[in-house]
Amino acid sequence: MSEPIPIIGATGALGWGLAMRLAQAGQPVVIGSRSAERAEEAARRVRGAAPGADVAGLVNGEAAQRGPIVFLTVPFRAQAENVNNLREILRPEQILVDCTVPTAAAVGGKATRTVGVWQGSAAEQAQEMVPDGVTVIGALHTVSAKALGDPDAALDEDILVCGDRKADKARVAQIIEMVPGLRAVNAGALEMARIVEQLTSLLISINARYKALAGIRVTGLGEDDHWGRTA
Amino acid sequence: MSEPIPIIGATGALGWGLAMRLAQAGQPVVIGSRSAERAEEAARRVRGAAPGADVAGLVNGEAAQRGPIVFLTVPFRAQAENVNNLREILRPEQILVDCTVPTAAAVGGKATRTVGVWQGSAAEQAQEMVPDGVTVIGALHTVSAKALGDPDAALDEDILVCGDRKADKARVAQIIEMVPGLRAVNAGALEMARIVEQLTSLLISINARYKALAGIRVTGLGEDDHWGRTA
Numbered sequence: 001m002s003e004p005i006p007i008i009g010a011t012g013a014l015g016w017g018l019a020m021r022l023a024q025a026g027q028p029v030v031i032g033s034r035s036a037e038r039a040e041e042a043a044r045r046v047r048g049a050a051p052g053a054d055v056a057g058l059v060n061g062e063a064a065q066r067g068p069i070v071f072l073t074v075p076f077r078a079q080a081e082n083v084n085n086l087r088e089i090l091r092p093e094q095i096l097v098d099c100t101v102p103t104a105a106a107v108g109g110k111a112t113r114t115v116g117v118w119q120g121s122a123a124e125q126a127q128e129m130v131p132d133g134v135t136v137i138g139a140l141h142t143v144s145a146k147a148l149g150d151p152d153a154a155l156d157e158d159i160l161v162c163g164d165r166k167a168d169k170a171r172v173a174q175i176i177e178m179v180p181g182l183r184a185v186n187a188g189a190l191e192m193a194r195i196v197e198q199l200t201s202l203l204i205s206i207n208a209r210y211k212a213l214a215g216i217r218v219t220g221l222g223e224d225d226h227w228g229r230t231a
Numbered sequence: 232m233s234e235p236i237p238i239i240g241a242t243g244a245l246g247w248g249l250a251m252r253l254a255q256a257g258q259p260v261v262i263g264s265r266s267a268e269r270a271e272e273a274a275r276r277v278r279g280a281a282p283g284a285d286v287a288g289l290v291n292g293e294a295a296q297r298g299p300i301v302f303l304t305v306p307f308r309a310q311a312e313n314v315n316n317l318r319e320i321l322r323p324e325q326i327l328v329d330c331t332v333p334t335a336a337a338v339g340g341k342a343t344r345t346v347g348v349w350q351g352s353a354a355e356q357a358q359e360m361v362p363d364g365v366t367v368i369g370a371l372h373t374v375s376a377k378a379l380g381d382p383d384a385a386l387d388e389d390i391l392v393c394g395d396r397k398a399d400k401a402r403v404a405q406i407i408e409m410v411p412g413l414r415a416v417n418a419g420a421l422e423m424a425r426i427v428e429q430l431t432s433l434l435i436s437i438n439a440r441y442k443a444l445a446g447i448r449v450t451g452l453g454e455d456d457h458w459g460r461t462a
Binding site for chain 2: 112113114144147156157160185186187188189191192194195196198199201202203205206208209210212213214215216217218219220221222226
């Protein structure tokens with residue numbers, strides 16, 4: 001893709017890892033942060049890990065205008081505020097890929113537990129808040145932020161993608177699969193984010209017991225290209 | 232294990248598949264059903280798939296007395312009734328492995344959705360109902376009943392095991408791993424069944440899109456024997 005991929009909150013571990021991996025794959029990315037300085041500092045670190053990459057660092061509102069598919073990688077407790085801030089920014093036809101997870105850590109609880117979200121999931125909360133015509137897709141909940149952000153860590157796992165239209169999910173899947181070792185799996189409608197978002201807490205529970213950076217693979221799917229890409 | 236494994240509700244697809252796989256592994260099993268005739272009929276089918284196997288068919292109450300680790304493989308809408316019926320039967324030190332999943336199909340809804348269980352999960356509901364001293368473990372939610380019950384289907388996936396004591400989970404893991412192609416993963420405390428039970432609905436959603444019998448694998452766990460078995 002020639003159009004840049006904005007990543008809101010990419011000074012955090014997950015967003016930074018995604019930015020770095022996409023940059024390494026030759027994809028232009030735009031790092032968004034509340035602070036232009038921190039955005040530029042994160043962009044500099046990405047360039048360090050991906051020499052020659054096309055990486056900008058901007059405040060969130062500017063970053064979100066730079067490409068049609070915007071990733072939101074902020075902690076859950078900051079999600080509503082961030083989506084609110086994007087209300088006047090996002091335009092119809094844009095896709096917002098929500099990666100937030102409502103772990104109970106957002107309210108001082110355990111990361112192996114979640115809080116209930118009135119709309120059912122963080123992704124559905126985001127869908128309710130974005131302007132008309134903007135589509136929310138849920139993804140990237142199960143990859144370890146630490147592994148994603150470690151250029152030396154080999155990935156070999158799936159990303160479960162939730163959304164109401166396959167064509168939108170396919171566009172997001174294409175971005176995800178730019179990262180070597182990640183396969184995008186169609187998990188179903190956006191409401192399936194109610195289940196997929198919980199997997200982060202499950203994996204944190206497993207990681208504590210195995211001293212691991214666990215991920216998820218869906219077995220039994222066969223080798224066909226589910227997304228129907230021609231190239 | 233020389234002691235038989237009772238499976239309550241093993242005339243259903245999941246329980247029957249488990250009975251057949253364990254019988255093929257040389258493990259004595261006892262099939263429980265509300266009807267002695269249907270239990271014996273299911274046992275006969277297991278013997279057909281596992282010639283020479285030690286398989287009995289009994290009414291549930293009798294079956295549950297035949298071994299220390301009892302599997303409960305009934306539909307969610309029948310779970311409470313079945314656990315109630317076992318209240319006078321189960322003895323302290325017995326383990327009840329709850330495999331039920333609260334899909335919304337239990338109340339006429341979609342199997343890709345779940346119903347809320349007051350205690351948090353079907354497994355926690357079972358734990359509240361069993362007599363003192365009986366331990367509930369949650370397991371076997373993500374393996375396809377159809378694949379498990381097909382002797383020609385090769386399995387290659389994980390079973391997420393939830394429970395409050397690792398020693399109890401290890402005993403259940405040992406049984407699960409008698410089935411070729413299944414690995415038992417320690418998913419954490421029993422309350423993690425709130426998440427693990429939802430995975431059945433997620434997999435049903437994925438199966439509909441991929442025409443598959445999907446399962447789950449946890450990646451990144453390494454090769455160490457988590458369960459600390461010496462043999």
